[in-house]
Amino acid sequence: MTISPEFPATPPASAVSFRTVDLRGKGLTLAGLRAAVPRAQHQTVADAEQKVLDIIGDVRRRGYAALTEYAQRFDGVDQAHPRVPAEELARALAELDPAVRKALEESISRARRFADSQRPRNIDVELGDGALVSQNWVPVARVGLYVPGGLAVYPSSVIMNVVPALAAGVASIALASPPQKDFGGLPHPTILAAAALLGIGEVYAIGGAQAIAAFAYGVDATAVGPALEPVDVVTGPGNIFVATAKRLVKGVVGIDSEAGTTEIAILADSTAQPALVAADLISQAEHDPKAASVLITDSEDLAAAVRTELTSQAAATKHSDRVREALSGPQSGVVLVEDLEQGIAACDAYAAEHLEIMTADAAAVAARIRNAGAIFVGDYSPVSLGDYCAGSNHVLPTSGTAAFSSGLNVTTFLRAIQVINYTRAALQEVSGHIVSLSGAEDLPAHGEAVTARFGGRS
Numbered sequence: 001m002t003i004s005p006e007f008p009a010t011p012p013a014s015a016v017s018f019r020t021v022d023l024r025g026k027g028l029t030l031a032g033l034r035a036a037v038p039r040a041q042h043q044t045v046a047d048a049e050q051k052v053l054d055i056i057g058d059v060r061r062r063g064y065a066a067l068t069e070y071a072q073r074f075d076g077v078d079q080a081h082p083r084v085p086a087e088e089l090a091r092a093l094a095e096l097d098p099a100v101r102k103a104l105e106e107s108i109s110r111a112r113r114f115a116d117s118q119r120p121r122n123i124d125v126e127l128g129d130g131a132l133v134s135q136n137w138v139p140v141a142r143v144g145l146y147v148p149g150g151l152a153v154y155p156s157s158v159i160m161n162v163v164p165a166l167a168a169g170v171a172s173i174a175l176a177s178p179p180q181k182d183f184g185g186l187p188h189p190t191i192l193a194a195a196a197l198l199g200i201g202e203v204y205a206i207g208g209a210q211a212i213a214a215f216a217y218g219v220d221a222t223a224v225g226p227a228l229e230p231v232d233v234v235t236g237p238g239n240i241f242v243a244t245a246k247r248l249v250k251g252v253v254g255i256d257s258e259a260g261t262t263e264i265a266i267l268a269d270s271t272a273q274p275a276l277v278a279a280d281l282i283s284q285a286e287h288d289p290k291a292a293s294v295l296i297t298d299s300e301d302l303a304a305a306v307r308t309e310l311t312s313q314a315a316a317t318k319h320s321d322r323v324r325e326a327l328s329g330p331q332s333g334v335v336l337v338e339d340l341e342q343g344i345a346a347c348d349a350y351a352a353e354h355l356e357i358m359t360a361d362a363a364a365v366a367a368r369i370r371n372a373g374a375i376f377v378g379d380y381s382p383v384s385l386g387d388y389c390a391g392s393n394h395v396l397p398t399s400g401t402a403a404f405s406s407g408l409n410v411t412t413f414l415r416a417i418q419v420i421n422y423t424r425a426a427l428q429e430v431s432g433h434i435v436s437l438s439g440a441e442d443l444p445a446h447g448e449a450v451t452a453r454f455g456g457r458s
Helices: 030-036 045-062 064-075 086-094 098-116 155-168 189-197 208-217 240-249 274-285 300-316 320-328 340-350 362-366 383-388 424-440 444-454
Strands: 002-004 020-022 123-128 131-139 142-146 172-177 203-205 233-235 263-268 292-297 333-336 352-358 372-377 414-422
Touching: 030 340, 045 064, 045 208, 045 240, 064 208, 086 189, 098 155, 098 189, 131 424, 142 155, 142 208, 155 172, 155 189, 172 208, 208 233, 208 240, 263 274, 263 340, 274 292, 274 300, 274 320, 274 352, 274 383, 292 300, 292 320, 292 340, 300 320, 300 333, 340 352, 352 362, 352 383, 362 372, 372 383, 424 444
Parallel strands: 020 333, 142 172, 142 233, 172 203, 263 292, 263 352, 292 333, 352 372
Antiparallel strands: 002 020, 123 131, 131 414
16 A cells, blocks of 8 residues: 655645555455545543443433533533423424525435335245244334534434435334424434424434433433333444443444445546545535545546546635545545456445445446445435435435445344244154254253154154
């Protein structure tokens, strides 16, 4: 691996620093590729873990009293009870900008159509006369959906969490989002409006690891408000403390993934348009100073042109300082590869949350990718489309976890229950095999449980 400067020692003040990782001629293994691609150097999980454990323990012990203190400490708000009153949800929807409401309704419509098509079918398999095995998909009873706050407002994340849960048939849905000092200690009104638009009435002004703890373990009722009942599954993105909390409560509840700071990778060749590549890298850098924007290409000319575009476009965008910090961080940069084959290998090693393909025959290249949260094919499928109106889900695995986990979808909220229904004759047909196998495993009582049904005979 070679990491080289991309500008002279004293670049112009307006230039965006966007480092280069040169993989050409290295012949790296998968482990080598994973070590070489840019990664965020966040606060480590170990640093966050003890703080999160303390928060979880405190919420379990003191319930709403702890949540009230955290609202004051982390969000600067005084809070009697975190449950958002129904009238505030109705007011937020009534006061929503009509253009934003129309956009949310379109996003909901498209997400619903895609989610409704995802539900797997129940199956019945007859393995012999009277030998029936079935698999039934059953929704969990209750879910807790987390919508982050921070530097941006995410009503789109309300849609991405709620719609697949509804499509799965979940009967009880609770939503939490951080309280906002500027809005009287409630979550942002656009988030409340999106929840109301989807018919979600149980909304809490709770942020961070404390929200995850409250969902996982529940909170007892007090004199000032009702209980928050524990959930079966927690979903939604967040910062390192939210992700760590989800990891620590996994097993008590199910989780979707440990989604962290957003990332984009773009696999591009010489046919790509530098202005579009730069615009899409910037669109993700806009989220957070720690957001990752990575270009993987075999074209030095494209890389140079994209750098020029990044400098001009970053200077013109609203959140210029945030974008420039993200693009200049160790988590971002150009990865130079020898050819398309190494580019695909680098993409699979990186396992991006969002992966754009901007190459010749982009659809064929996309079909060869194994590891990504979501793949966006060609010039007219930018990540921004997936964030809002593609119909796909934008709650996706980050930090390389797309190599083994999926984005949020209907099956996140379903369990596959196997049902075995054998008649006497069907059991008797395989009873000898069961006796043989139980003996081989030195578990004879297993076989005896079968032969007991036939007067002790196999």
